[in-house]
Amino acid sequence: MVPLSYYLMLSGILFACGVTGFLIKRNIITIFMSIELMLNGVNLSFVAFAAHWHALAGQVFVFFVMVVAAAEAAVGLAIIIAVYRTRETLNVDQVNLLKL
Amino acid sequence: MISIHLILFLAFGAVAVAGAVNLLAQTHPINSALSLIAVMAALAGEYLLLGAEFVAAVQVIVYAGAIMVLFVFVIMLLNAGVEERTKGSRVAIIFGIPGMLLGSLLVGWVVLRHSGTEAVVAGALPGPPKTIGDLLFHQFLLPFEITSILILIAIMGAVVLASKPTVEGGGPAKKVTS
Numbered sequence: 082m083v084p085l086s087y088y089l090m091l092s093g094i095l096f097a098c099g100v101t102g103f104l105i106k107r108n109i110i111t112i113f114m115s116i117e118l119m120l121n122g123v124n125l126s127f128v129a130f131a132a133h134w135h136a137l138a139g140q141v142f143v144f145f146v147m148v149v150a151a152a153e154a155a156v157g158l159a160i161i162i163a164v165y166r167t168r169e170t171l172n173v174d175q176v177n178l179l180k181l
Numbered sequence: 182m183i184s185i186h187l188i189l190f191l192a193f194g195a196v197a198v199a200g201a202v203n204l205l206a207q208t209h210p211i212n213s214a215l216s217l218i219a220v221m222a223a224l225a226g227e228y229l230l231l232g233a234e235f236v237a238a239v240q241v242i243v244y245a246g247a248i249m250v251l252f253v254f255v256i257m258l259l260n261a262g263v264e265e266r267t268k269g270s271r272v273a274i275i276f277g278i279p280g281m282l283l284g285s286l287l288v289g290w291v292v293l294r295h296s297g298t299e300a301v302v303a304g305a306l307p308g309p310p311k312t313i314g315d316l317l318f319h320q321f322l323l324p325f326e327i328t329s330i331l332i333l334i335a336i337m338g339a340v341v342l343a344s345k346p347t348v349e350g351g352g353p354a355k356k357v358t359s
Contacts, residue, residue, distance in 0.1 A: 083190045083230070089292045091194045091227070095220070097285035098201035104277035108264040110210045110256055114217050117248065118201060121224055124240075132231045140236050141316050147243050148328045152335035154248045158255045159342035165259050166345075172265060 088129035095122030109164070109171050113157055120150050189230055196223035210261045214252050221245040235313045 095118060102115030124143045131139025161171070168176055200220035204213045221244045228237035317325055 083184075083186050086292050087190065087194075088227070088231075090289055091197065093285055093288045093292065094198055095201050095224075097281050097288075098198075098205060100284075101277055101281040102205050104281070105205065105274045106264070108210050108261065110252065110259075110261055111204075111213050111264065114204065114210075114213055114252060117244075118204065118217060118220065121221060121244070124236075125224055125227060128228050128231050128233050128236055131233070137312055137316055138320070140233050140313060141321050143233075143236050144239065144313070144317070145321075145324060145328060147239060148332065151243060151248055152331055154251055155335050155339040156342065158251055159339040161255060162259065162343045171259060171261050 085129055085133045089126055092122045092126035092129065095119075095125065098122075107172050107174055109161055109173050109176070112173065113154075113161070117150060117154070120146060186230060190227065193223045193226040193230070196220075197227070208263045210256050210264070211253065214249060214256060217252075218245050218249050221249070235310045 099115045099117075099119030099122060102118065103112055106112050106115060124146055127139045127143045127146070131137060131143075164176060165171060170176065197220050200216045200223065203216040204220070207213045207216060221240060225237040225240040225245070228234075228240060
């Protein structure tokens with residue numbers, strides 16, 4: 082018997098780590114991984130609530146979140162490749178111009 | 182009284198949090214990616230504790246498998262090195278970490294105060310693939326079909342974005358020399 086609040090705490094800690102990584106990291110790929118970490122934290126709270134409220138729809142929503150994360154990873158990594166091809170850097174501090 | 186579920190929860194949770202903190206501490210993206218894989222594997226264990234077998238399997242196959250392979254592939258492809266620190270990143274660390282600690286303390290306090298100690302009975306809600314599939318193909322049929330269109334658009338977008346620009350297209354093509 083693990084209380085629901087423990088799962089929510091773990092989910093919140095993972096989400097906070099993701100937000101912190103998003104703020105402090107300067108490598109664009111690591112920033113992208115921080116977003117994935119945030120999505121994972123949210124997924125954990127989805128599953129915990131699904132178990133708590135006895136509603137399987139929460140697990141289906143986790144499935145949809147994973148689908149969206151996969152699509153986002155594919156497009157985002159393609160954008161990273163395009164950015165690297167034109168700027169030849171992965172540091173977001175040096176990617177500060179919309180125009181090349 | 183400490184049950185086996187609580188011990189397993191704490192073990193998987195410790196692995197997940199350690200991986201997440203390691204993701205922040207590492208400077209090389211490949212180390213961060215491996216930490217993220219550890220986080221995802223630990224979360225799959227948590228899902229098993231919650232009785233969500235299907236989600237746990239999909240977590241390992243899709244997240245720790247497919248998505249992270251994509252990440253590692255791009256890191257290798259772009260030959261990403263150790264990230265260099267600049268003035269902006271120091272400012273972000275000075276303001277970001279205390280701010281996030283404050284925010285997570287606030288969220289934790291609210292959660293602990295208001296969600297009480299209702300217990301999640303591990304395995305009380307079995308999520309076998311059959312039940313999930315029933316739900317997915319009856320109640321959630323339209324969102325499921327829409328996600329297929331989303332995936333299709335994402336594939337096309339990835340191909341368009343990652344392909345080399347042609348010379349007659351103008352614009353950034355002049356930078357591509359090698």
